[in-house]
Structures are given as C-alpha cells and as structure tokens.
Amino acid sequence: MSLYFDAVNILTEPASGGSFKSRIYSARNLRATPAQIYALIIETSKWDRVLAEVIDRSDLLNLERKLSPLLALLLVHDHLIAKKGISAPTSHPLRQAVERHKVRLKAEFTKSRVRRGCASIEQFKTAVLREKREADGSDGFVYPRWVRVNNIRSSLEEQLKTTFASYRRVESLAELAPEGDDRTARQLLYLDPHIPDLVAVPYGADFTSSTAYKNGEIILQDKASCFPAYLLLGDRGPKDAWQGDLVDGCAAPGNKTTHLASLLAKQQTHHKRQKKQVFCMDASRVRSKTLQKMVSLAGADQTVTVLPGQDFLALDPMDERFEKVTGLLLDPSCSGSGIIGRDDVPQFTLPKAATSYAPNTQGKKRKRQANDTDESGEQRSKGKASDVKPSSDPADENDIPTGEVDQDRLIKLSNLQTRIMEHALSFPHATHVTYSTCSIHLIENESVVQRILASDVAKEGGWRLLRRDEQPEGMRKWTHRGVRRDRDPETKAEIESSSLSVDDLSEEDLDACVRCWSGDAEGLGGFFVAGFVRDPQFASEVTETKSKAKHAVVQDKQEEQEQDEEEEEEEEDDDWEGFSD
Numbered sequence: 163m164s165l166y167f168d169a170v171n172i173l174t175e176p177a178s179g180g181s182f183k184s185r186i187y188s189a190r191n192l193r194a195t196p197a198q199i200y201a202l203i204i205e206t207s208k209w210d211r212v213l214a215e216v217i218d219r220s221d222l223l224n225l226e227r228k229l230s231p232l233l234a235l236l237l238v239h240d241h242l243i244a245k246k247g248i249s250a251p252t253s254h255p256l257r258q259a260v261e262r263h264k265v266r267l268k269a270e271f272t273k274s275r276v277r278r279g280c281a282s283i284e285q286f287k288t289a290v291l292r293e294k295r296e297a298d299g300s301d302g303f304v305y306p307r308w309v310r311v312n313n314i315r316s317s318l319e320e321q322l323k324t325t326f327a328s329y330r331r332v333e334s335l336a337e338l339a340p341e342g343d344d345r346t347a348r349q350l351l352y353l354d355p356h357i358p359d360l361v362a363v364p365y366g367a368d369f370t371s372s373t374a375y376k377n378g379e380i381i382l383q384d385k386a387s388c389f390p391a392y393l394l395l396g397d398r399g400p401k402d403a404w405q406g407d408l409v410d411g412c413a414a415p416g417n418k419t420t421h422l423a424s425l426l427a428k429q430q431t432h433h434k435r436q437k438k439q440v441f442c443m444d445a446s447r448v449r450s451k452t453l454q455k456m457v458s459l460a461g462a463d464q465t466v467t468v469l470p471g472q473d474f475l476a477l478d479p480m481d482e483r484f485e486k487v488t489g490l491l492l493d494p495s496c497s498g499s500g501i502i503g504r505d506d507v508p509q510f511t512l513p514k515a516a517t518s519y520a521p522n523t524q525g526k527k528r529k530r531q532a533n534d535t536d537e538s539g540e541q542r543s544k545g546k547a548s549d550v551k552p553s554s555d556p557a558d559e560n561d562i563p564t565g566e567v568d569q570d571r572l573i574k575l576s577n578l579q580t581r582i583m584e585h586a587l588s589f590p591h592a593t594h595v596t597y598s599t600c601s602i603h604l605i606e607n608e609s610v611v612q613r614i615l616a617s618d619v620a621k622e623g624g625w626r627l628l629r630r631d632e633q634p635e636g637m638r639k640w641t642h643r644g645v646r647r648d649r650d651p652e653t654k655a656e657i658e659s660s661s662l663s664v665d666d667l668s669e670e671d672l673d674a675c676v677r678c679w680s681g682d683a684e685g686l687g688g689f690f691v692a693g694f695v696r697d698p699q700f701a702s703e704v705t706e707t708k709s710k711a712k713h714a715v716v717q718d719k720q721e722e723q724e725q726d727e728e729e730e731e732e733e734e735d736d737d738w739e740g741f742s743d
C-alpha cells in the first residue's frame with residue numbers, strides 16, 4: 163500500500179526544482195521504488211478522465227469514506243487496468259475498500275468503453291488519450307527540445323553523424339508531436355529553417371548523459387533564445403567576419419554568450435587563432451560563476467572574458483578596454499511572462515469528493531506556483547561545479563512568472579531596460595546592439611524600443627532599428643513581428659482596453675521587431691528581440707537638423723538680442739530727456 167501513499171505524497175507536496183521524474187528519484191523517505199511510483203502516476207494520468215467517471219458513477223467515494231479522490235484514482239487504476247491488480251495484501255483495508263465494489267466498478271468501466279464506441283482496451287486507451295489532449299488544449303501543440311550545435315567544439319555535420327546518427331529527419335515540427343499514447347521521445351529530428359546549427363527533437367529526449375552534451379558539443383537552448391546572437395552576428399563567414407569586440411552585458415547563465423562565441427568560431431578560418439573578442443558580465447556574482455562554467459564548458463575561454471559581478475551600468479564606455487567594442491547584446495532581467503511552464507507534473511481529473519470527506523490538496527488539480535519553488539538561476543548555480551550543465555530552460559535565464567501582472571514592477575523593469583539600452587548605445591564605436599526579453603508585455607518590448615529611439619543618445623548617435631530587409635536571412639523569414647498594442651496571450655487578439663500603445667513607431671519599425679508567442683505551431687515561448695544599428699547618414703541628418711535647429715535658435719536669439727538692444731536704444735531714446743527744442 164506504501165506505493166499509493168508515496169504517489170499521493172509526491173503529487174501533493176509543493177514542487178521543488180527539477181523535472182517531475184528527477185524529483186521522484188531524488189525524493190527521500192519513499193518506501194516504494196521511484197520507478198514503481200513514476201509508472202503508477204504516469205499510467206494513471208492517461209486514464210484519469212475515465213477513472214474519475216467510473217468512480218463517480220459507482221459512487222465509490224460516498225460508500226468508502228476513507229478514500230480520498232486521488233488515492234481512489236490510483237487504486238482503481240491498478241484494480242481495473244494493472245495486470246497484477248492493487249499492489250497490497252488482500253487483507254489491506256484500502257484494497258478491500260475498492261475490491262468490495264468490483265462488480266460495479268467493472269460494469270461502469272465497460273459502459274465507459276462502449277459509450278466511446280471502442281471494441282478493445284487498446285482502442286479505448288487511444289480514444290481516451292485523444293480526449294484528454296483535446297480537453298487540455300495540448301492537441302497539436304508541439305513543444306520540442308531544442309538543441310544548438312556548438313561550433314567551437316563540433317559542427318552540425320559531425321553531430322548528425324554521431325549524436326543524431328540514429329535519428330530520422332522529419333520535414334515539419336508537427337511531426338515531433340507525440341503520437342497515440344507515445345509521450346516518450348522518438349528518434350526524430352527537425353533541422354530548424356531559421357537558426358543555423360539548431361535542431362529540434364521530441365520533448366522527452368534526454369541528452370544529459372550523452373558525450374556530446376557533457377563535452378559542450380551540443381547546448382540545450384530554446385530557439386527564441388538563439389535569436390539575439392544570430393541577429394547580431396548573422397550569417398557571416400570568414401570572408402566578411404565580424405570586426406571588433408563584443409559585449410554581452412547581462413549574460414548569466416551564458417546561453418547567448420556561448421552562442422556569440424559559436425557564431426564567431428564559424429567565421430574564423432582554422433589557421434587564425436581567436437583573440438579575446440567577447441566581454442561578458444553579470445551583476446550577480448553567484449550567477450557569474452555559472453556563466454564562467456558555461457563559457458569554459460563550451461570551449462570559449464579563448465574568445466570570452468567574463469567580468470564577474472560587473473554591473474553593466476557601471477561599465478565605463480570610454481574605458482580603453484572597450485575601445486574596439488562594435489557590438490553589444492543586451493538581454494536584461496524581465497518579467498519572464500513569455501516563459502511557458504514546463505510543468506511536467508501530470509494533471510489529474512479527479513472524481514468528486516464524498517460530501518463528508520474533508521479533502522486536503524489531493525482534491526485539487528495541482529499547478530506549480532512560481533513561489534513553490536526555488537528555481538532561479540541564482541539558486542541553481544549554488545550547486546557543485548559538476549552540476550553545471552548547459553542550460554535549456556528559459557527559467558534559468560529569467561524570473562519565473564507568477565502569472566499575475568504587477569504593473570508597478572513592469573514599469574520599474576521597463577525603466578531599467580531602457581537605461582541599460584541607452585548605456586549600450588553610448589559605447590563610442592558601437593555599430594550594432596540587440597535588445598531582447600522573454601516577456602510578452604508591450605511595456606518591456608516595443609515600448610522600450612520607442613523610448614530608446616526617442617532618447618538623446620540614440621538621436622545623437624544616429625541609431626535606428628535594423629530593418630527586416632537588413633536582418634540575417636533566417637530572421638527575415640520569421641513572420642511574427644512587433645505589435646502596436648498588448649495582446650491576449652491565449653487568443654493573440656489585441657487588447658482594445660489597453661491604454662499603452664506605441665504610436666511613434668512606424669509600420670517599418672514594427673516589422674523590424676521580432677516576436678514569438680507561446681501556444682502556436684512554432685514550438686516556442688513568448689520572446690522579443692530588436693536590433694539597433696548606427697546609421698551615419700541618419701546621424702548626420704539628425705546632427706544637421708539639430709545644428710540647423712541650433713543655428714535657428716542662435717539666430718532667433720541673436721535677432722531677439724538685436725531687437726532687445728534696439729528696443730533698449732529706443733527706450734533709452736525715449737528716456738533721453740536732454741536737448742529739447
């Protein structure tokens with residue numbers, strides 16, 4: 163019986179960090195084996211809708227008051243579906259509480275199958291799974307595992323021949339969706355058409371024990387998180403390699419930094435030794451340790467200098483160390499509202515509790531709360547050096563969203579993001595800067611862009627947005643672009659009542675901004691990125707306009723002064739009461 167109590171405890175305790183499976187395997191005080199508990203929970207979750215129906219119709223919970231809804235679901239699963247039945251001595255009171263009703267339970271289970279027009283248990287299982295996916299909205303929704311090949315240590319060709327040798331290429335992301343009851347990873351691979359060296363595999367694929375992963379040849383990084391470095395360095399090769407140094411100002415845990423280094427490696431010819439070219443930093447000392455480990459694991463120590471605990475805003479753009487900096491990538495802290503919960507804890511439809519049963523949390527559908535857990539990168543990086551793995555989870559990069567929109571916090575974030583960007587634009591030799599967030603809110607995205615473009619530093623430096631037609635090929639092809647008003651994250655429809663709008667941005671500006679949304683066929687969370695470029699022509703136009711304006715002001719002032727003097731003279735004349743006729 164301990165198996166069922168262990169499963170109930172696992173499902174009802176507050177979630178701590180890590181995947182659901184790893185939480186079971188690292189849980190203490192379990193009496194059953196983790197494998198047994200995991201299998202029971204996963205199998206029961208496939209049948210929950212039917213089991214809840216059977217339990218309700220047979221009135222089990224009103225007849226057996228000792229059973230909680232969740233415990234009943236697990237026990238009835240094993241009673242009706244597991245080959246060996248309930249895993250407890252026949253004399254155990256809870257086993258008896260279920261088996262006393264075996265005729266009724268069996269009859270309701272059969273009726274449930276017949277109602278769905280299924281002739282066999284297999285057909286029944288497939289129908290029930292389809293029903294479950296339709297009900298939870300996950301039907302047709304693909305959220306793959308994204309894998310970036312690190313060009314410092316390997317190449318896409320090499321990885322296709324080794325790590326992915328047994329994988330079959332598919333032509334669409336949709337083919338990575340689980341089929342039937344197959345929620346486990348199948349060996350399928352999709353080459354991303356937008357980001358070079360990025361592949362997608364079914365979500366359950368686990369590379370953490372693969373040599374390629376341990377050696378930093380592959381990095382588990384979400385597709386959207388690859389946009390900023392690609393937008394900055396693009397499809398350059400040895401012939402048109404990036405000139406100058408780069409800064410990643412908000413870099414931990416280091417996904418985008420190592421991506422920059424990987425793209426630079428691709429541009430370098432083999433005989434040319436890479437010089438230090440990327441300065442990266444994070445204001446948090448603890449997160450900087452993770453950053454350094456990620457950089458080393460990716461083999462990027464030759465290219466990347468980590469400035470631990472460095473506040474980007476305190477960096478002096480005039481410092482001679484940065485005089486060759488031509489590009490900056492800024493991915494500051496944000497609300498994280500675009501991060502989709504990777505909560506892999508199975509969600510159960512439960513039977514109705516008996517009227518006199520006082521349920522604990524077992525009676526509710528569990529959803530992980532952001533503050534249940536301690537999953538910020540800050541906390542994670544407190545682990546041992548050997549714990550540090552290339553990050554795959556956007557939650558490692560950002561705050562975990564609470565689901566509630568705190569307007570004051572968004573305003574503060576937006577102000578800080580704008581300051582950070584204005585500081586980036588003040589690097590004297592910078593020509594390209596990218597700005598990104600994993601937020602869906604206009605106030606952190608297009609609105610920040612609008613504020614930056616309106617700033618003195620942008621106007622004086624001749625900064626404008628990197629137009630879509632100037633973007634690297636993969637980004638040009640990406641169709642989801644900037645929006646003028648906030649959108650409903652579910653329906654993607656504009657929120658008419660939203661008072662915030664970005665009226666100063668032109669249609670061309672919005673087309674320059676790149677958006678990602680969760681819940682569509684792209685397999686991503688919410689993300690935003692925009693590139694800024696210094697345009698000398700634009701600068702001179704601005705300077706010219708400014709100097710014309712200045713000139714006009716000076717002229718006006720001069721004229722004003724002359725007039726004043728004339729008037730004064732007149733007044734003086736008026737005041738002169740000397741000679742008279």
Ligand SMILES: C[S@@+](CC[C@H](N)C(=O)[O-])C[C@H]1O[C@@H](n2cnc3c(N)ncnc32)[C@H](O)[C@@H]1O
Binds near residue numbers: 559
């Ligand atoms: C969204 S995360 C960056 C994720 C990272 N770019 C990646 O791809 O792995 C934001 C990071 O910015 C850091 N940060 C926030 N403000 C900063 C500042 N003023 N200077 C330097 N780092 C800052 C935070 O500590 C946090 O680690």
